[in-house]
Amino acid sequence: MTTTTGPHPTRRLILQGAAGVALLGLGNLPFGAAPARAAANDKYPEEAFKLKNEADAIKALYGKTVEPSDKVKLDAPEIAENGGVVPISVTTTLDKVTSISFFVAENPNALAASYRIPDGTLPAVANRLKMAKTTNVTAIVEADGKLYSATKEVKVTVGGCGG
Template sequence: MFIAKLPDLRTSRRSLLKGAALATVLGASANLLRSVAAFAADAAGWPAEAFKLKSQDDTLKALYGKTAEASDKVKLDAPEIAENGAVVPISVSTTLPKVTSISLMVAENPNALAASYKIPEGTIPAVSNRLKMAKTSKVIAVVESDGKLYSASKEVKVTVGGCGG
């Protein structure tokens, strides 16, 4: 009589689980390497020096190499009074065409540039952030549209300091 030996189900299951775990680790590693490569590519264009500058004029020169003109097409939404300077909600939107970047500056902060965004083509040009403000100051939004700079500003009164205040 011939008896066929059945495979040990525990061994087969274990091998399957090991293979699935290995595939997951390899897939995660590949995604991590892609993320690191994408970050390195973005970091090449990172305006590190602009984030260290004290004045808004120097910051504009470092970021764009030109000055901005005030425009009613740049909408800056910020509170008139911020009860906590550590988390001041700010949003910027615009109806201008071909927007490539939006930057936010706080004139009285130790470093003027608070945030800078690259806006991909085809994206709605709107950003929101919670800024840290050292004290009452003018907040400036700068929008780059079709190679020109446009801005809007608003005075925000801070009652409790955010940058060490």
């Protein structure tokens, strides 16, 4: 088993959730000093998923700066039919891709999903994400040790965090 979650982090998540309802945007979480993400690193990036802010989450996950690239193709709808299920996919023509991550800027926690792409796996992922409101979705492709991104605004009329 690779999950290392014990009872303590779970409880903290609950508390965080309760606070989140009342005080969206309150960011007083411990700032995890997660190192740059290595392709061989098998560990679940728990701290990065807990951060509110996109820049903080990128820093925790990768510890590097990102540059926009037209070689990253992000496909997402103009208007999400339902914020609970937004189909989002990314492909890239970049070489030596080791990971692809998705961030939703104004979700309670910006990092949505992060995929490790081993050798022999194509640099393309499709998934379905929740979006709380109209905001930017960013895909970050890690290729040859550098980070490249594409961003698109998705309009959300029915939010995906209210159940």
